[in-house]
Structures are given as structure tokens and as C-alpha cells.
Amino acid sequence: MNRVEADCCIVGGGPAGMMAGLLMARAGVSTVLLEKHGDFLRDFRGDTIHPSTLEIMAELGLLESFLQRPHQEVTTLAGNLGDTLVTVADFTHLPTRCKFVAFMPQWDFLDFLAEQARRYPAFDLRMRARAEELVVQDAQIAGVRAQSPDGELEVRARLTIAADGRESVLRERAGLDPVELGAPMDVLWLRLTKRADDPHETFGYIRDGRIMALIDRGAYWQCAYVIPKGSLAELQGAGIVAFRRHVSAIVPFLSDRVEEIGSWDDVKLLTVRVNRLRDWYRPGFLCIGDAAHAMSPIGGVGINLAIQDAVAAANMLAARLVRGDLTVDDLRAVQRRRERPARLTQALQLFIQRRIIGNVLARGRAPMLRRLPALMRWFPFLPRIPGRLVGLGFRPEHLAT
Numbered sequence: 001m002n003r004v005e006a007d008c009c010i011v012g013g014g015p016a017g018m019m020a021g022l023l024m025a026r027a028g029v030s031t032v033l034l035e036k037h038g039d040f041l042r043d044f045r046g047d048t049i050h051p052s053t054l055e056i057m058a059e060l061g062l063l064e065s066f067l068q069r070p071h072q073e074v075t076t077l078a079g080n081l082g083d084t085l086v087t088v089a090d091f092t093h094l095p096t097r098c099k100f101v102a103f104m105p106q107w108d109f110l111d112f113l114a115e116q117a118r119r120y121p122a123f124d125l126r127m128r129a130r131a132e133e134l135v136v137q138d139a140q141i142a143g144v145r146a147q148s149p150d151g152e153l154e155v156r157a158r159l160t161i162a163a164d165g166r167e168s169v170l171r172e173r174a175g176l177d178p179v180e181l182g183a184p185m186d187v188l189w190l191r192l193t194k195r196a197d198d199p200h201e202t203f204g205y206i207r208d209g210r211i212m213a214l215i216d217r218g219a220y221w222q223c224a225y226v227i228p229k230g231s232l233a234e235l236q237g238a239g240i241v242a243f244r245r246h247v248s249a250i251v252p253f254l255s256d257r258v259e260e261i262g263s264w265d266d267v268k269l270l271t272v273r274v275n276r277l278r279d280w281y282r283p284g285f286l287c288i289g290d291a292a293h294a295m296s297p298i299g300g301v302g303i304n305l306a307i308q309d310a311v312a313a314a315n316m317l318a319a320r321l322v323r324g325d326l327t328v329d330d331l332r333a334v335q336r337r338r339e340r341p342a343r344l345t346q347a348l349q350l351f352i353q354r355r356i357i358g359n360v361l362a363r364g365r366a367p368m369l370r371r372l373p374a375l376m377r378w379f380p381f382l383p384r385i386p387g388r389l390v391g392l393g394f395r396p397e398h399l400a401t
């Protein structure tokens with residue numbers, strides 16, 4: 001068995017883990033990051049880089065080079081309610097350098113963070129390394145055991161950070177159980193070609209009891225088709241032709257290309273879960289990102305919260321790790337700081353799930369939505385509020401100097 005020692009072992013190279021790894025290594029904390037996949041090329045991930053994350057990139061001095069990577073800048077988000085187009089979020093008034101959400105495939109974002117982190121000698125990224133067990137010593141979590149291309153690997157560390165996402169194995173091994181908050185929907189993920197004369201705004205569509213979101217990925221639309229939870233088998237039973245008809249009915253300009261959905265193999269199910277841990281930590285162990293709180297896709301804020309957790313953890317723990325005097329109180333303090341933003345965001349998501357999405361999917365209409373176009377006309381500043389909640393969130397973090 002190979003053995004490595006470090007100040008910090010991070011499991012999971014998603015947004016939370018990769019940002020935590022970069023910041024820890026930058027602060028001189030020797031950090032081993034284990035990622036079970038060989039690359040970051042997975043399609044199911046969200047693609048939104050929010051103004052608060054862009055602010056962190058600016059504080060790191062990386063904003064310019066980051067924005068040289070291909071991306072789309074979106075200053076407002078619009079929803080199509082039946083035939084009425086309504087601006088639902090406006091980012092142009094945010095007190096940030098970037099007054100837009102950058103849409104960038106998540107693998108590019110993670111590649112960029114990995115590239116920056118590798119510049120620090122304290123950073124050791126191990127790809128295709130799957131953490132399986134915790135190492136426990138003197139009633140304290142002291143690292144992990146993993147399977148890697150070179151065989152079994154043991155990483156010993158003062159702090160183990162579980163950033164291994166919503167299906168976190170490590171939190172389960174640590175005896176931490178999330179409280180499920182429920183979601184009435186799942187999402188079907190598919191791609192359709194984008195044509196030059198398509199509408200350019202990023203759209204959510206709500207029509208006749210159906211909901212679909214389109215994300216502009218340059219050459220194609222990444223489509224998120226929302227279905228009532230657990231209803232995929234019924235939809236599949238009706239056949240792919242009927243599904244193509246649903247897509248055409250909800251977004252008519254796509255009807256000339258729905259044949260691209262050749263079979264159900266072209267449609268991926270993403271199970272939506274919303275949950276959170278009561279305790280994010282054990283001695284020597286901390287959960288961040290989706291491992292601590294899986295977010296609903298509403299508002300596309302999961303990546304942002306994961307990044308903010310990573311910034312707070314690095315700000316509050318890096319110096320302790322370097323000095324070697326980390327205590328469980330420090331880990332509790334990270335949870336105290338980040339739990340409230342996660343809870344408040346989830347409360348908003350649950351409200352929208354219940355009052356809008358659940359109603360649309362179950363009854364074909366949501367009374368709240370009927371009043372929305374008029375409200376937005378009467379109070380044109382209203383979209384700035386969701387703009388702030390989505391773009392900055394509650395308690396945006398900044399890098400400690």
C-alpha cells in the first residue's frame with residue numbers, strides 16, 4: 001500500500017473540492033486531492049459561474065485569464081410563461097466587477113482551477129483515485145484509504161474534507177446522515193442543435209403544465225425538461241415520439257429538430273434531491289458543498305454555494321493547519337458560518353418547488369405565476385431581487401488577505 005502524508009486531504013474534484021484545494025495550497029497547506037474520475041468531462045453538472053464566484057476569481061488575480069475561456073455572459077434571465085416573456089432576474093445592478101452569470105461547461109471551469117492549483121508545490125492532485133474508507137486514529141478521523149491506478153493508497157492528514165458530492169460515501173462512513181427536504185420533480189437532460197436564427201436569450205419555458213429550461217452552449221442547447229418525480233417510466237411508456245411532441249409543444253422553435261432525440265439513450269435522468277446535514281463535521285473531518293447540503297437546481301446556485309463553502313473553509317482553517325493547532329471548534333465555526341446561507345437558499349428553493357413547480361406539474365397552473373407579468377411591469381426593479389439572490393446569494397465570501 002502507498003502511503004502519503006499531508007496537512008489536508010480533500011476528496012472530490014468538483015467545484016467545492018477543487019476551489020478548496022487551490023486555496024489551501026495557495027496558503028501553503030500541503031494538500032492531497034483525490035478525484036475518482038480520470039477527467040472532468042461529465043455532462044450532468046451545472047454550468048453557471050455566478051458573479052460572486054467571478055469576484056473570487058478577481059480576488060485571486062485570475063479573472064482575466066478565466067474569462068478568456070469560451071463562455072456566454074448572461075445579464076438577465078427570462079422566463080416564457082405561455083406566450084409572455086418575463087424578465088425574472090437582472091444582474092446588471094450587482095455591486096460586483098462582473099454583472100453577469102458566465103455560462104461555461106463545468107469541465108472547463110474545473111480544468112482551469114486544477115491548472116491554477118498545480119502551480120503550487122503544496123498541491124497534489126490524484127485522478128482516478130476513489131476514496132473508500134476513513135482512517136480513524138485515537139477517536140479522530142486521520143485520513144482516507146483509496147483505490148488508485150497504482151493500487152491501494154492511504155492518505156494521512158490532520159483534516160479530511162469530504163467534497164464528494166450529493167452521494168458522499170465519506171459522510172456516510174463518518175456516520176453523518178442528511179435530512180431529506182424533498183423535491184416534487186426530476187430533470188431530463190438532453191441536447192438539441194442550436195441554429196443561428198434561434199432566439200438568443202437564456203429561457204425557461206412554462207406552458208400547459210410543462211416546464212423546460214434551455215441553456216445556450218454555443219453550438220447546441222442543453223435542455224432541462226422537468227418531470228414529476230418518479231414519472232420517467234410512464235413517459236417512456238408513451239414512447240419517444242410522444243416525448244418529441246411534448247418538447248415541440250413547449251418550445252415550438254425546436255420542432256424542426258426534435259428528431260435528433262433518436263431514443264431514450266439520448267435523454268439522461270437527473271434525480272433532484274434537496275437535503276442537508278445536521279452536523280457537517282467530526283474531529284478531523286468536514287463536509288462541504290453538496291456533501292453537506294444538496295441543492296435543488298432552481299436558480300442554478302449549487303456550484304456557487306459549493307465555492308463559497310470552500311472559500312470559508314480555507315479562510316478559517318488554512319492558518320490553523322499550517323500551525324498544526326486545528327480543533328473541532330474551528331470546524332464547527334465553518335458550519336456556523338455557511339449553514340445559514342444554505343438553509344435560507346434551500347427555504348427559497350422549497351417555496352418555489354411547492355408553490356410554482358409542484359403546482360404546474362400537478363395541476364397545469366400556478367396562481368402565483370398569473371400575477372408575475374403584471375407585477376414585473378408595475379415594479380420594473382423587481383428582477384433585481386432574484387438577480388441578487390441568484391448572483392450573490394446570502395453572505396458572499398471574500399478571500400482572507
Ligand SMILES: Cc1cc2nc3c(=O)[nH]c(=O)nc-3n(C[C@H](O)[C@H](O)[C@H](O)COP(=O)(O)OP(=O)(O)OC[C@H]3O[C@@H](n4cnc5c(N)ncnc54)[C@H](O)[C@@H]3O)c2cc1C
Nearest residue numbers: 012014015016036046130131164165289290297300302303
Ligand atoms: C439537474 C441539476 C442541474 C443543476 N444545475 C446547476 C446549475 O446550472 N448551476 C449550479 O450552480 N448548480 C447546478 N446544480 C447543482 C450542482 O451541480 C452542485 O450543487 C455542485 O456541482 C456541487 O459541487 P460539489 O463540488 O459539492 O459536488 P460535485 O460537483 O458533485 O463534485 C463531487 C466530486 O467528487 C467526486 N467523487 C465522488 N465520490 C468520490 C470518491 N469516493 N472518491 C473520489 N472522488 C469522488 C465526483 O467524481 C465529483 O467530481 C444542478 C444539479 C442538478 C441535479
